[in-house]
Amino acid sequence: MIQVLMSAAAHARIRDRITPIAAQLDIVTVAEGGRYLRNGVEADPATLAPEVVWTTLEAYAGGLLPSLMRVLIDSPSVRWMQTFNAGLDLPIFRRIMEKGVRITKSSAQGVGIAEYVLAHALALIVPIDAQRELQDAKTWGRTPYREVSQTRWLLVGYGAIGEQIAQRARAFGVDLTVVRRGTDAGLAHRTLPLSRIGEALPDTDVVVLACALTDETRDICNDAFFAALKPGAILINIGRGGLVDEDALRRGLDAGRPAHAVLDVFQTEPLPTDHWIWTHPQVRVSAHTSGSGDGVQPRADEQFIANLERWVRGEPLMNEAHRSEVGLA
Template identity: 80%
Template sequence: MIQILMSEASHLRIRDRIAHLVQRLEIVTVPEANRYVRDGVDIPAGDLAPEIVWNTQEAYMSGLLPSLMRVLLDSPSARWLQTFNAGLDLPIFRRIMEKGVRITKSSAQGVVIAEYVLAHALSLIVPIDAQRDLQARREWGRTPYREVSQTRWLLVGYGAIGEQIALRARAFGVDLTVVRRGSEAGLAHRVLPLARIAEALPESDVVVLACALTDETRNLCNDAFFSAMKPGALLLNIGRGGLVDEDALRRGLESQRPAHAVLDVFQTEPLPEDHWIWTHPQVRVSAHTSNSGDGVQPRADAQFIANLERYLGGEPLTNEAERSEVGLD
């Protein structure tokens, strides 16, 4: 029997869909912090030996993450963690991989984050605010703008989320450059390595940050980055707050490089109440919530179930992380 640990709510969502697998599984659920239940009976944490741990966004939001991760780190039998995270920059993931535990990431949030990016970019390219202001003044005026299909986009990062952004941006006919490792273009018109990003900045109307936070990308958006941007360009960050030097961003905004910034992530979260970003007229703020679409959890459940079937069948897992993603090897 393979012991699997998950929150009680997660189990209730999928139990009927994994009924055909239960004869091979010993399911332990976490109904509340530091409480573990097997077959309706409470058991001490020290008696647990999970081989599989499922870390869901719902468990994170309800404060159960420490109860899951503590057992995972203590268990010598742990072999696989399925997490709701798309990026693995938190130190705990390195500790988990150092134990020899495989980690599969979630791609469930890619759709909704891509919709978030496109919605904000389109609303800033098309002069919706100007049209609303004219309406408020009852003025019959023209609002010319550059068509979306005539814009050039620079997408930094091409993982599961980046690919979903590219799919939607290309549907609008944009010219797309991707910064990524490797040379495979995918949906992009061209590919550049990170070291050559400055070549694309002067001609990019929209810059989207969808890459992982690493030693190489920390404070990627610094004074030199913003100085190289095209005046009037847009910056959207749905990656990690550490990608952007926020003081350099403020200086860049003063010179319209970028003209607007859409930020879902920040150096410090929650964003301090007295931070200048809250009230800056050229900045849009959301509270690390670009992944809050109602389709994320169903997609995450389906991904875990499919991976569970693959794991039990000895098949390769989808979206499995490489050791280099947590700074190993």
């Protein structure tokens, strides 16, 4: 039997869909108040020996994540963790992998985040605000603009989320450069390593940060980055706040490089109420919520079910993280 630990709410959602493999599973759930239930009976966490742990977004929101993580960290039996996170920059993930636990990441946020990116980019390229101002003034005036299909985009990062963004950007006919490690990105017109990102900045209209936060990528958007950026460009960050030097961003905005910034992530979260970013007229702020579309949870459930079936059959897992993503060789 494969013991699997998850929240009670997650089990309720997928119970009927794992019936074909249910006989091979010993499901333990964490209920409200952090109680562990096995076969409907409250269990001592010291007696649990899960092989699989599934941490879900609703468990995090409901305060159950500590109960799941406590067993994951303390138990030597855990071999695989499915997380709701797309990035693994938090130190806890290194600690988990050091135990020899395999981690699979969530790609469920990709669709919603990609739609968020395109929506903000379109709203800033097409002069919707200017048109509204003319309407409010009852002024019959023209609002010329550069068509989206004539813009050049730079996408930094090409994981599951980056690929979703690329699909939608290419559908609008944009010229797309991708910054990534390794081989060419299939949807890109050109691919560059991070060391050559400066080559693309003078011609870029929209920069999208969708990469992991590592020692290599921390503060990549610094004074030199913004000085090289095309005047009037748009910066969209849905990766991690640590990718952007916020003081350098302020200086860049004052110089029109970029002209606008769309920020969903920040160096300090929640963003302090006295932070300059809140009130800057060239910045759009959202509270790390770009991946909050209503399709995220169903996709995350399907991904776990598919991976659980693969685990039972001894097959490769989807979206498995490499040790290098947490700084391990």
